[in-house]
Amino acid sequence: MIAQPELKHHFDDAGQQLESSTLGMWIFLATEIMFFGGMFCSYTIYRSAFPEAFASTSHFMNVTAGALNTGVLICSSLTMALAVRAAQIGQKKALIWLLILTLTLGCVFLGIKGMEYHEKWVEHHVPGPSFHYEEAQYAQNAEILFFLYFAMTGVHAVHMIVGVGLLITLIIMASRNRFSAAWYTPVDMIGLYWHFVDIVWIFLFPLLYLIGHTK
Amino acid sequence: MSHPVVAIKVYVGVFLALITLTVTTVAVSKIELGEYNFIVAMTIAVIKGSLVVWFFMHVKQASSMTKLFVAAGFFWLGIMLVFVLSDYVSRGWLPRGVWWHS
Amino acid sequence: MSTTLLAVQKNYLNADYGWKSWLFTTDHKRIALLYLFSITAFFFVGGAFAVGMRLNLLSPNGLFGHDTYNKLFTMHGIIMVFFFLVPSIPATLGNFLIPIMIGARDLAFPRINLLSWYIYIGGGILALSAIVRGGVDTGWTFYAPFSSTYSNTHVILAALGVFIAGFSSILTGLNFIVTIHTMRCPGMTWFRLPLFVWGHYATAIIQVLGTPVLAITIFLLGLERLLRAGIFDPSLGGDPVLFQHLFWFYSHPAVYIMILPGMAVINELIACFSRKAIFGYSFVAFSSVAIAVLGFLVWGHHLFVAGQSMYASMVFSFISFLVAVPSAIKVFNWTATMYQGSISYDTPMLYAFGFIGLFTIGGLTGLFLATMAIDVHVTDTYFVIAHFHYVMVGGMVMAYLGGIHFWFPKITGRLYPEAWAKFAALIIFVGFNLTFFPQFILGYLGMPRRYATYADEFHTLNVMSTAGASILGIGYLIPMIYLTWAWRHGPISPQNPWHAKGLEWEQAPTPPPTFNFIEPPVVTEPAYNYAEES
Numbered sequence: 001m002i003a004q005p006e007l008k009h010h011f012d013d014a015g016q017q018l019e020s021s022t023l024g025m026w027i028f029l030a031t032e033i034m035f036f037g038g039m040f041c042s043y044t045i046y047r048s049a050f051p052e053a054f055a056s057t058s059h060f061m062n063v064t065a066g067a068l069n070t071g072v073l074i075c076s077s078l079t080m081a082l083a084v085r086a087a088q089i090g091q092k093k094a095l096i097w098l099l100i101l102t103l104t105l106g107c108v109f110l111g112i113k114g115m116e117y118h119e120k121w122v123e124h125h126v127p128g129p130s131f132h133y134e135e136a137q138y139a140q141n142a143e144i145l146f147f148l149y150f151a152m153t154g155v156h157a158v159h160m161i162v163g164v165g166l167l168i169t170l171i172i173m174a175s176r177n178r179f180s181a182a183w184y185t186p187v188d189m190i191g192l193y194w195h196f197v198d199i200v201w202i203f204l205f206p207l208l209y210l211i212g213h214t215k
Numbered sequence: 216m217s218h219p220v221v222a223i224k225v226y227v228g229v230f231l232a233l234i235t236l237t238v239t240t241v242a243v244s245k246i247e248l249g250e251y252n253f254i255v256a257m258t259i260a261v262i263k264g265s266l267v268v269w270f271f272m273h274v275k276q277a278s279s280m281t282k283l284f285v286a287a288g289f290f291w292l293g294i295m296l297v298f299v300l301s302d303y304v305s306r307g308w309l310p311r312g313v314w315w316h317s
Numbered sequence: 318m319s320t321t322l323l324a325v326q327k328n329y330l331n332a333d334y335g336w337k338s339w340l341f342t343t344d345h346k347r348i349a350l351l352y353l354f355s356i357t358a359f360f361f362v363g364g365a366f367a368v369g370m371r372l373n374l375l376s377p378n379g380l381f382g383h384d385t386y387n388k389l390f391t392m393h394g395i396i397m398v399f400f401f402l403v404p405s406i407p408a409t410l411g412n413f414l415i416p417i418m419i420g421a422r423d424l425a426f427p428r429i430n431l432l433s434w435y436i437y438i439g440g441g442i443l444a445l446s447a448i449v450r451g452g453v454d455t456g457w458t459f460y461a462p463f464s465s466t467y468s469n470t471h472v473i474l475a476a477l478g479v480f481i482a483g484f485s486s487i488l489t490g491l492n493f494i495v496t497i498h499t500m501r502c503p504g505m506t507w508f509r510l511p512l513f514v515w516g517h518y519a520t521a522i523i524q525v526l527g528t529p530v531l532a533i534t535i536f537l538l539g540l541e542r543l544l545r546a547g548i549f550d551p552s553l554g555g556d557p558v559l560f561q562h563l564f565w566f567y568s569h570p571a572v573y574i575m576i577l578p579g580m581a582v583i584n585e586l587i588a589c590f591s592r593k594a595i596f597g598y599s600f601v602a603f604s605s606v607a608i609a610v611l612g613f614l615v616w617g618h619h620l621f622v623a624g625q626s627m628y629a630s631m632v633f634s635f636i637s638f639l640v641a642v643p644s645a646i647k648v649f650n651w652t653a654t655m656y657q658g659s660i661s662y663d664t665p666m667l668y669a670f671g672f673i674g675l676f677t678i679g680g681l682t683g684l685f686l687a688t689m690a691i692d693v694h695v696t697d698t699y700f701v702i703a704h705f706h707y708v709m710v711g712g713m714v715m716a717y718l719g720g721i722h723f724w725f726p727k728i729t730g731r732l733y734p735e736a737w738a739k740f741a742a743l744i745i746f747v748g749f750n751l752t753f754f755p756q757f758i759l760g761y762l763g764m765p766r767r768y769a770t771y772a773d774e775f776h777t778l779n780v781m782s783t784a785g786a787s788i789l790g791i792g793y794l795i796p797m798i799y800l801t802w803a804w805r806h807g808p809i810s811p812q813n814p815w816h817a818k819g820l821e822w823e824q825a826p827t828p829p830p831t832f833n834f835i836e837p838p839v840v841t842e843p844a845y846n847y848a849e850e851s
Contacts, residue, residue: 085223
């Protein structure tokens with residue numbers, strides 16, 4: 001049983017519908033670029049203002065965890081791209097397995113992140129009343145860095161969690177034969193979303209973890 | 216069909232490039248290059264991001280309109296960064312006005 | 318033309334009955350009406366705060382005390398900007414008309430359209446609860462570190478309301494862009510589109526690229542209020558000007574979100590009531606996009622006295638002069654359109670005249686403010702307040718009322734009482750100028766904004782302004798009454814009471830059926846093809 005493109009009534013044809021979905025998703029991703037962009041902008045300003053303070057914080061960043069997470073997300077992007085490809089050629093089983101793999105890798109990412117957050121909490125590096133920084137001269141500015149760290153990775157993690165939810169939805173839909181080579185748009189679109197969240201991390205990692213490791 | 220089927224080896228090739236670049240960026244961060252550490256790290260990040268956009272997100276095969284939308288998104292972020300930075304960078308050009316120095 | 322028959326034909330209003338058919342609709346026309354009623358309600362909430370402010374300002378010693386006054390102007394600003402002006406024309410007239418004007422059956426994403434309204438209502442409920450629980454006193458601009466550290470009012474609640482409402486705006490913009498790109502009917506090329514559509518396309522670009530920055534700014538503000546890390550607090554090593562940069566990066570383009578749809582409406586009114594095609598169509602079309610793009614490059618003119626560098630300020634000032642050019646092009650082209658046109662003075666046209674004059678005054682005073690040497694004297698005075706009320710109320714609200722009247726027959730299938738409408742337009746015009754012109758003078762003389770009290774020398778002008786506000790308020794109430802009456806009891810409208818050009822008038826029935834057209838239209842003529850009838 002092949003699933004047919006589900007043509008919504010207000011579209012003239014499937015091509016118009018697909019073009020609309022694609023443009024719509026890219027516009028949404030552009031909004032996400034601007035959303036994260038505000039935090040990248042704040043980070044840039046404060047890093048150029050307080051280079052030593054920011055560099056000093058990198059000693060307390062878990063580079064191994066960060067690098068591992070970067071690898072995990074890159075793997076998940078590969079599996080996601082392969083999943084979209086599987087949908088495109090109608091390979092339902094491969095699609096489902098690749099989606100499950102992507103989902104698993106996403107959860108690994110979140111697990112490692114959770115471990116890192118716990119580490120930070122124990123080290124008193126969470127901004128707020130319990131904040132305490134080892135190098136007193138940089139404490140004030142380091143607190144701003146940690147604030148941005150939690151804001152940026154936190155918002156990123158929320159996007160990952162949403163992505164995980166979307167993947168679960170795709171897996172359920174795929175196992176119910178909703179997709180075929182003729183129509184797999186949600187897989188394609190959610191793939192775009194997933195890759196975007198990966199790209200955000202690709203920039204977050206060097207900015208937050210790799211400053212001043214030579215010192 | 217939105218785009219022709221891409222061979223698996225293309226995806227795997229991009230994946231390996233991304234992993235290699237990640238290892239590189241971590242390795243380079245341990246070498247003292249002064250100002251250039253940041254530039255190298257950002258250049259590598261841009262290359263990695265571009266690979267994901269171009270291949271994984273199929274922008275290579277997308278319509279010109281899609282490419283324009285993608286470019287516009289990053290360009291707008293550029294506007295924010297450049298113009299905000301222009302304020303902070305040029306504050307030191309007058310005797311008064313730099314808030315983070317005394 | 319059988320007018321009585323049309324009213325009982327199946328149309329989008331009588332297609333289905335019951336609250337579920339409205340609250341779960343995906344018909345862009347019904348969603349437009351859902352927005353229309355909510356936006357009107359918020360207009361009067363925001364107006365109530367304005368009434369409070371003007372009552373307070375009747376006396377130099379104030380009436381309500383400083384803390385209360387701070388809340389009044391804050392809530393007036395938040396409600397008017399985020400819950401009235403930003404959504405107004407796009408979510409009502411834009412939603413209703415864009416699919417019809419391009420010959421489509423609906424927007425590209427009808428369910429997202431409905432979601433957008435629910436999100437707007439959600440944000441609105443949060444803002445209203447902030448009001449009910451005692452309000453916010455930071456000013457609608459939420460400047461840090463007062464908002465992040467020192468204010469004891471419901472900042473997070475109100476900011477959350479704004480944050481959520483922002484997503485409504487983003488989704489509307491996204492929907493419009495995709496719709497205009499992919500759903501134009503055969504023959505409807507970009508340069509045959511009504512300029513109303515171009516204006517909304519430009520607006521949508523701003524909504525999509527600017528609003529997310531407001532969202533993240535509010536998020537950082539809320540987080541800072543909770544954690545007190547110091548990102549915007551100078552006593553903790555942060556920079557309050559960074560907040561202003563991020564805030565105005567959205568909020569300046571936001572004023573173009575507010576005015577471009579007004580200009581979009583004016584195009585349609587001028588063309589119809591001059592019986593002439595808009596002069597310089599492509600110039601006007603491109604000017605909308607130019608305003609959208611340039612509008613992102615000028616936000617620093619809100620930071621001239623905030624500590625921004627002189628050099629950045631000069632750049633922002635120069636580009637602010639540039640952004641006036643496309644607006645001027647529009648005004649010139651509208652004037653040229655009217656020249657040797659066959660002018661009729663129906664109510665929508667009266668509002669269009671009001672718009673052109675008052676928007677020009679407001680826009681020119683914007684140039685004064687963009688000039689640093691003047692701005693240092695009049696910033697944070699009533700001059701600024703008068704400037705933006707001239708463009709927003711004298712401009713935008715007039716365009717909105719003009720559009721509501723023009724398309725009222727299309728939306729409701731009935732005609733409004735023209736004599737009452739003209740009377741109300743006159744009252745509004747007089748009331749508006751009496752309210753806000755004295756404020757230019759007050760600002761020039763040095764009366765600061767956001768103060769509950771003022772020096773005695775400003776008393777007379779303030780009384781004048783309050784008197785004007787009362788007249789303006791009555792002026793706004795009159796259309797509420799007759800439009801509501803006309804919806805039920807007005808005479809049935811013919812298919813095209815204005816004999817206007819455009820798919821919405823010529824091809825879609827009045828009121829339209831759920832899918833807008835009886836037969837899918839095919840376009841062969843240019844826009845505003847009034848020339849053929851002479």
